Amino acid sequence: MAKKRRSGKFTAGVTGAALGVAAGAALGAYVLNPAGAGIDFGTGAASERDAAVARADAQQARADEANRIIEPIVGEIVKDSLKDVPVLVIATPDATDEQMAGVSETLLAAGAPDAGVLKLTDKFLSAAGADELKDTVSTSLPADVQLDPERREPGRQAGQALAPVLELDKDGGERASAADRKLLLEALKGGGFVEYEEGTLRPAAGIVIVGNHGTVSRAAIDKGEDPEFGAGLVADLAVALAEGFGPGEDAAGHVVVGTDGFGREGVSALPDERWGADPSVKRVNAVSDAAGQVGVVGELKR
Numbered sequence: 001m002a003k004k005r006r007s008g009k010f011t012a013g014v015t016g017a018a019l020g021v022a023a024g025a026a027l028g029a030y031v032l033n034p035a036g037a038g039i040d041f042g043t044g045a046a047s048e049r050d051a052a053v054a055r056a057d058a059q060q061a062r063a064d065e066a067n068r069i070i071e072p073i074v075g076e077i078v079k080d081s082l083k084d085v086p087v088l089v090i091a092t093p094d095a096t097d098e099q100m101a102g103v104s105e106t107l108l109a110a111g112a113p114d115a116g117v118l119k120l121t122d123k124f125l126s127a128a129g130a131d132e133l134k135d136t137v138s139t140s141l142p143a144d145v146q147l148d149p150e151r152r153e154p155g156r157q158a159g160q161a162l163a164p165v166l167e168l169d170k171d172g173g174e175r176a177s178a179a180d181r182k183l184l185l186e187a188l189k190g191g192g193f194v195e196y197e198e199g200t201l202r203p204a205a206g207i208v209i210v211g212n213h214g215t216v217s218r219a220a221i222d223k224g225e226d227p228e229f230g231a232g233l234v235a236d237l238a239v240a241l242a243e244g245f246g247p248g249e250d251a252a253g254h255v256v257v258g259t260d261g262f263g264r265e266g267v268s269a270l271p272d273e274r275w276g277a278d279p280s281v282k283r284v285n286a287v288s289d290a291a292g293q294v295g296v297v298g299e300l301k302r
């Protein structure tokens with residue numbers, strides 16, 4: 001369960017410009033190295049390793065202090081900043097309840113209309129299911145949608161098919177008919193690729209992909225699934241969904257990937273070129289932390 005947003009004398013007293021100062025200072029400390037991520041202790045002399053440990057401890061302390069400051073005032077920081085932006089959450093198989101609850105609470109505080117939760121299954125992200133996934137989307141395409149003939153990666157094709165189903169156009173209108181939306185989503189659900197509650201999904205202006213590392217579950221990894229393949233598929237899916245909102249600047253500020261990979265595992269460890277020459281997909285580490293959740297909202301606002 002995510003921590004309950006607290007209120008009190010400190011929260012009540014921090015308003016207006018003071019909120020910006022408090023959040024800015026805390027986030028500034030936090031982004032130096034969230035949760036001590038990416039520390040390389042090296043193989044040098046003992047004194048060098050000790051220095052690296054000391055730096056890691058200091059960075060961890062700054063991250064903890066940033067979260068201590070931000071956590072009680074998350075609601076005030078993000079209040080109504082997404083009130084006209086319906087947001088859909090896509091959960092990867094390794095997403096935790098804490099991550100999902102934290103993101104949902106923060107989006108609620110930001111006033112974002114709830115566009116539902118679409119859960120990807122291990123099959124969606126598996127190499128074994130890739131051909132079936134491509135067959136499923138290609139035979140259930142919304143009207144006027146054409147898949148990229150040059151790039152046939154399963155994540156990209158799934159994203160191209162899902163974009164008009166899950167996204168609003170520039171004017172806030174629906175891009176796909178109700179019948180087309182139902183056809184594709186039911187085909188994916190029937191094939192064991194996604195899960196969702198009936199009647200809860202609607203097109204959105206923002207999409208947040210949430211995961212621990214943004215890949216298959218630990219149980220699937222233990223059975224031999226390749227987490228790197230799953231992470232790459234998620235990246236391809238995210239890029240295709242962002243492109244669905246339009247070219248260039250039109251694609252920016254619509255799709256955010258939030259994980260706790262810290263640049264070491266899953267989607268956060270993928271090279272920058274995997275996200276395109278001018279990445280429109282924004283990536284947020286430490287999505288379990290208050291600072292990371294504020295970052296998700298901030299990226300959607302851009």
